[in-house]
Amino acid sequence: MNSMELQGIKGRRELKHEITKMDCYLLRNKLKHYMEVDPHAGKDGTYLIRSVYFDNFDNKVLTQKKEGYYERDKYRVRLYNDNTDVLNLEKKSKRNNLTFKQKCSMTAQEYERMRSGDIHWMEHDDRTLIRELFFHMNHFQLKPLTVVDYEREVFIYRYGNVRVTFDSSIKTSIRNNDLLNRNLSMVETDPDVVVLEVKFDEYLPIVIKQLLQIGDRRSCAYSKYQMSRMFG
Numbered sequence: 001m002n003s004m005e006l007q008g009i010k011g012r013r014e015l016k017h018e019i020t021k022m023d024c025y026l027l028r029n030k031l032k033h034y035m036e037v038d039p040h041a042g043k044d045g046t047y048l049i050r051s052v053y054f055d056n057f058d059n060k061v062l063t064q065k066k067e068g069y070y071e072r073d074k075y076r077v078r079l080y081n082d083n084t085d086v087l088n089l090e091k092k093s094k095r096n097n098l099t100f101k102q103k104c105s106m107t108a109q110e111y112e113r114m115r116s117g118d119i120h121w122m123e124h125d126d127r128t129l130i131r132e133l134f135f136h137m138n139h140f141q142l143k144p145l146t147v148v149d150y151e152r153e154v155f156i157y158r159y160g161n162v163r164v165t166f167d168s169s170i171k172t173s174i175r176n177n178d179l180l181n182r183n184l185s186m187v188e189t190d191p192d193v194v195v196l197e198v199k200f201d202e203y204l205p206i207v208i209k210q211l212l213q214i215g216d217r218r219s220c221a222y223s224k225y226q227m228s229r230m231f232g
Contacts, residue, residue, distance in 0.1 A: 004098060011098030012161075015198040016223075024166050024194040030211050031155045031164060038154035042081075046153045049167075051078040051090075052111075052179040053148065053225045054133075056141040065226050070096050074225070075133055075142065077111055077179060084108050084180045089129055099199075104129045108180055115144055115177055147173035148228045149186055160200045162208055167195040172228030189227045 004011050019027075037045050054075040055061040064072040074092045087108060093100040104127045113121065114137075122134035136142045149171040155164045170193070171186035178184050198204065198212065 004095070006093055006095060006100040007102065009100045009102055010201070011095065011100050012199055012201055013097065013204075014099045017196040017198075019194050019196050020192060021168070021194055024168065024196070027196070027212065028153070028155075028166070034207060034211060035155035035157045035162075035164065038156060040080075041154065046151050048081050048149065049078065049152050050080075050082070050147060050149050050179065051076045052144045052177050053146050053228075054136075054142045055145045056143065059229075060140060060142075062226060062229055065223060070094070073136075074223075075136065076225075077106070077114075077144065079179070082182055084182075087111060089127075089133065091129055091132065102129055106130070111144075111179060115179075117143075144177040144179070146175055146225070146228050147177060147179055147184060147186070148224050150224060157205065157208055160203050160205045160208075162198070162200045162204065164208070164212070165197045165199070167197065167224060168193075170195070170224055170227060172231050174228075174231050187231055189231065193227075195224065 038047075041047050053061070061072070061074055065074075072094050076090050076092070078088050078090055079086060085108070087106050087110075088103045089106050090101060090103040093102075106127075113119070119134055119137050122130050122137070125131055125134070133142070149169075150167045151169045153166040153168075156162065157164075169191070170189045172189055173184055173186055176184060196212075198208075
């Protein structure tokens with residue numbers, strides 16, 4: 001059965017689990033014999049991700065996540081390995097049990113204009129996602145709220161288009177949206193927690209499902225944004 005589409009984007013399935021660093025070590029040593037390491041990763045197999053998440057004064061996005069809405073959207077601006085020359089605006093949508101992701105590139109100057117409240121230029125921008133975000137910033141008072149940093153390790157399995165990610169060292173700026181500041185003060189959320197995410201299309205191959213079997217895993221409905229907001 002084919003996955004449904006949203007605005008021409010094919011939906012994917014996404015499973016999340018909270019695991020320990022020891023679980024991560026054990027899983028990594030199993031997966032590396034069957035899966036490829038992300039070619040975009042550094043020599044140690046990891047890369048750094050920094051995102052700023054959008055929400056409003058009423059915590060609309062956070063509340064919808066906590067209450068498990070079947071239909072919800074989340075906007076963020078993301079960069080990798082402290083490279084402020086390449087930014088992506090991303091929209092992550094949830095429809096029932098499927099996840100949809102859209103993105104477009106943007107400049108550091110454009111983000112700073114958003115951050116300062118200068119958004120009128122967005123209304124007639126050529127990029128659909130920029131125009132969509134303008135609507136939500138204008139009508140629902142969404143704004144960039146919190147920066148989240150973490151270290152990601154990715155394994156890829158071509159059959160089923162599977163990506164297994166380990167996100168660790170998750171830090172929050174506690175309501176500071178200065179995304180481009182490399183010296184931004186960050187607070188670690190929980191140094192012992194690693195978030196395991198498994199993303200795939202219609203099916204998860206049995207070999208990967210078996211490799212991911214470990215004891216005492218806790219399925220977690222919360223996101224890294226939700227984890228960061230526990231601190232403010």
